[in-house]
Amino acid sequence: MPLNLILATRNLFYDRLRFVATMIGIVFSVVLVMVQMGLYLGFGQMVTTVIDHTSTDLWVMRHGTKCFEDPSLLSANKQTRVAAIAGVAETIPLVIGFSGWILPSGEITPVFVVGSDLQTLQPWNVTEGTVQALSAPGAVAVDRSYFERLGVSGIGSKANIRGHNVSVAAVTDGIRSFTTTPYIFSDLSHARTYIGIPSTMASYLLVKLRPGANLDDVRHELQASLPDSEVLTSAEFRERSRLYWLFGTGAGAALFAGAILGIIVGTVIVGQTLYSSTKDHLDEFATLRAMGSSRGYIYSVIIYQALLNAVIGFGLATLIGFAVVRLTMNGALPVLITPTLILAMLVLTMIMCVVSALAAIFRVLRVDPVMVFTR
Amino acid sequence: MNDPIIIAKDINKVLGSGAGQVHALKNVNLSLRGGEVTMLMGPSGSGKTTLLSVLGCMLAPTSGTVQVCGVASEGANAEQLAKLRREHIGFVFQTYHLFPTMSAVENVQLALDVRGLCGRIARAKAHDALEKVGLAHKLCSYPLELSGGEQQRVAIARAIVSDPSAILADEPTGALDGCNGQAIMSILATIAADSDRSVLVVTHDSRLTSFADRIIFIEDGRLVDEQVGNARAPKRRTAALAGH
Incomplete structure (x- = not known):
C-alpha cells in the first residue's frame, strides 16, 4: 500500500470520534440521496407498470392524454379506420377508469378497472386461478396485497362493482398501484360496465403491426387518418406518463430536492470534519513540506482521506439502502435500487467527499514549513 | 578543504511588517563545507532558526543569495524550494516531528516516499x-513507544535516509538529557565524517562544542564570531564575519 495512503488511513482512524461523526454524516447523506433516487426510480417504474406489461406496437389515444390513468375517451368506431390501414394486424380496445368496489359490509372503496382482450394486456404474476377464467361473466383479477382493503380472501370471493356482482377468478402478486387504488382486471365488455363506459367508447386502441410492417409508416398513416387522436409507441407513452407523474405533479421535483439537500448536508459535514482533521495534522503536513514533499503529495494524503471516507461511508449506506429496499418491497411505493444507481451513488459520494476536501486543501496551501521550528 | 555545500551571500531577512518589523538577519555570509560539523550558537532571538530556515530553503531571504550544491535559490517559488530541500537537505528538529501514527521504519520511509522512492x-x-x-x-x-533519544535517532535516520548533502539540525538535543544529547551529537558527527556531507547544528548547549569542527556565533542577526571547534583543533580563530 502506498505510504501516503497508509498515512491517510491512520490519520482517518486516529480520532475515532471524529471518524464516527464523519461516517454518520456521509451515511445519512448517501442514504437520503439513495432513498430519494430509489423512490424516484420506483415511482417512475410503478407509474408505467401497466404500459410495460402491454404487448402492443402503438397506442392510439385522445389528443392531449397525459398519462395511462388519464380518463379521456375516444370513439371505438375508430377501430375500423385503424384496422383498414396497411400494416395493421390487429386493433384492440382498452378501457380504464375508476369505479367503486362494494364490500360485503356495504362499504365502498375505489378501484381502478383495466379491461381488454386479456391477451394484449393481461394481469401478470398470476399466483391463483387463470387469466382465461376472467372471460367468464363477473370474473375479475385482484392483487393479493389488496385482499384486506377489498374484503376478499382469494379465488371465489364475491363483491360488487357499481351494482354488478363480481367474483375473484385470478389472484396476482405484486401488481400495486402508486395511487394506492387497487387495480381490477377483467375482460373488455365487463370492464365497460364496471366503469360506466358505453360500448362505443374506449380509453385506448392498441395497435399490433403485421410482421415486416414499418412502424413509422403505419404510425404516420394512423396519425393522418385520426387527426383528433395521438399515436404513440409504448416507449413514448411510457416516457410521457413518467414525466407527467414525476414532473407534472411535482413529485419528482420533491424527490430531487430531497436528494440535493442530502448532497449539501453530506458535503458540509464531510468538509467540516476533514477540515478539522487537516487542522489537527497541520504539524505533520508542515513536516512533510519541510522534508521537501510537493504540494501534490500532501493533497494526495487529504484526497485519500476523503476517498476512504467516501468508500466506507458508501458501503455502510448501501447496506442500509438494501434494508430499505427490503422493507418497502411490498409497500405502496417501493424503493428501487438498481446497479446503475449504486454506481452513480458511488461516483457521487466520491465527488462529494473530494469536493469536501477542498476546504482542507485550501488550508494546507497556507502551511508554512517554517512552523516546524516553532512548535 | 572540501567544497562548500551551502553558500550564503549577503543574506538579509526582514520579518513582519510595519511597527512589528524585525531585521532578523543582517548581511550574513556563510559557507557550509562537506565533512564538517558546523555549530551555530547564539542567544534566544539572535536569528539562529531564521538563518537555518534560510539556509534550508524554507524561507526566502529578503536580499542576498543562497546556493545549495551549486543551485541558487534566488527567485525560486515554493515548489522549487521544496525540490531543493528534497534533493539536497535533511532536517532534524528539536521536537522530532515524527508522525505518531506511523512506526519508526514508516517514518523514515516517508522521507523516501516524498522523493518518489517506495516499495x-x-x-x-x-x-x-x-x-x-x-x-x-x-x-x-x-513514536509514543520510544524514548526522547530514540525518537531523535529516528528523526536523524529520516534526515539521512535520502543521502542529502546537508543535514540541518535545530536544537537536536534540546529536549534530551545530557547523555542522550551526547549520543545524538556523536551520530551527527559520524554522519559528517562523509566528506560530501555537511552538518549544521543550531544549539545553546556549549557542552556539545566538542563535536564541532567550526562554531559560528550569531547575535542580533549578525555572525559575530567563528571558532575552530574542539573536534578539529583547540586553536581559536576569531573573525568579524558580519558584513562579509
Whole structure:
C-alpha cells in the first residue's frame, strides 16, 4: 500500500470520534440521496407498470392524454379506420377508469378497472386461478396485497362493482398501484360496465403491426387518418406518463430536492470534519513540506482521506439502502435500487467527499514549513 | 578543504511588517563545507532558526543569495524550494516531528516516499538508516513507544535516509538529557565524517562544542564570531564575519 495512503488511513482512524461523526454524516447523506433516487426510480417504474406489461406496437389515444390513468375517451368506431390501414394486424380496445368496489359490509372503496382482450394486456404474476377464467361473466383479477382493503380472501370471493356482482377468478402478486387504488382486471365488455363506459367508447386502441410492417409508416398513416387522436409507441407513452407523474405533479421535483439537500448536508459535514482533521495534522503536513514533499503529495494524503471516507461511508449506506429496499418491497411505493444507481451513488459520494476536501486543501496551501521550528 | 555545500551571500531577512518589523538577519555570509560539523550558537532571538530556515530553503531571504550544491535559490517559488530541500537537505528538529501514527521504519520511509522512492528498496534503505542510528531493533515501534533519544535517532535516520548533502539540525538535543544529547551529537558527527556531507547544528548547549569542527556565533542577526571547534583543533580563530 502506498505510504501516503497508509498515512491517510491512520490519520482517518486516529480520532475515532471524529471518524464516527464523519461516517454518520456521509451515511445519512448517501442514504437520503439513495432513498430519494430509489423512490424516484420506483415511482417512475410503478407509474408505467401497466404500459410495460402491454404487448402492443402503438397506442392510439385522445389528443392531449397525459398519462395511462388519464380518463379521456375516444370513439371505438375508430377501430375500423385503424384496422383498414396497411400494416395493421390487429386493433384492440382498452378501457380504464375508476369505479367503486362494494364490500360485503356495504362499504365502498375505489378501484381502478383495466379491461381488454386479456391477451394484449393481461394481469401478470398470476399466483391463483387463470387469466382465461376472467372471460367468464363477473370474473375479475385482484392483487393479493389488496385482499384486506377489498374484503376478499382469494379465488371465489364475491363483491360488487357499481351494482354488478363480481367474483375473484385470478389472484396476482405484486401488481400495486402508486395511487394506492387497487387495480381490477377483467375482460373488455365487463370492464365497460364496471366503469360506466358505453360500448362505443374506449380509453385506448392498441395497435399490433403485421410482421415486416414499418412502424413509422403505419404510425404516420394512423396519425393522418385520426387527426383528433395521438399515436404513440409504448416507449413514448411510457416516457410521457413518467414525466407527467414525476414532473407534472411535482413529485419528482420533491424527490430531487430531497436528494440535493442530502448532497449539501453530506458535503458540509464531510468538509467540516476533514477540515478539522487537516487542522489537527497541520504539524505533520508542515513536516512533510519541510522534508521537501510537493504540494501534490500532501493533497494526495487529504484526497485519500476523503476517498476512504467516501468508500466506507458508501458501503455502510448501501447496506442500509438494501434494508430499505427490503422493507418497502411490498409497500405502496417501493424503493428501487438498481446497479446503475449504486454506481452513480458511488461516483457521487466520491465527488462529494473530494469536493469536501477542498476546504482542507485550501488550508494546507497556507502551511508554512517554517512552523516546524516553532512548535 | 572540501567544497562548500551551502553558500550564503549577503543574506538579509526582514520579518513582519510595519511597527512589528524585525531585521532578523543582517548581511550574513556563510559557507557550509562537506565533512564538517558546523555549530551555530547564539542567544534566544539572535536569528539562529531564521538563518537555518534560510539556509534550508524554507524561507526566502529578503536580499542576498543562497546556493545549495551549486543551485541558487534566488527567485525560486515554493515548489522549487521544496525540490531543493528534497534533493539536497535533511532536517532534524528539536521536537522530532515524527508522525505518531506511523512506526519508526514508516517514518523514515516517508522521507523516501516524498522523493518518489517506495516499495521494497525504500524499506531496505529505511532499515539501513535506522541501523546506522542504532535502532534496528525498534523498526516497528511507534513514536509514543520510544524514548526522547530514540525518537531523535529516528528523526536523524529520516534526515539521512535520502543521502542529502546537508543535514540541518535545530536544537537536536534540546529536549534530551545530557547523555542522550551526547549520543545524538556523536551520530551527527559520524554522519559528517562523509566528506560530501555537511552538518549544521543550531544549539545553546556549549557542552556539545566538542563535536564541532567550526562554531559560528550569531547575535542580533549578525555572525559575530567563528571558532575552530574542539573536534578539529583547540586553536581559536576569531573573525568579524558580519558584513562579509
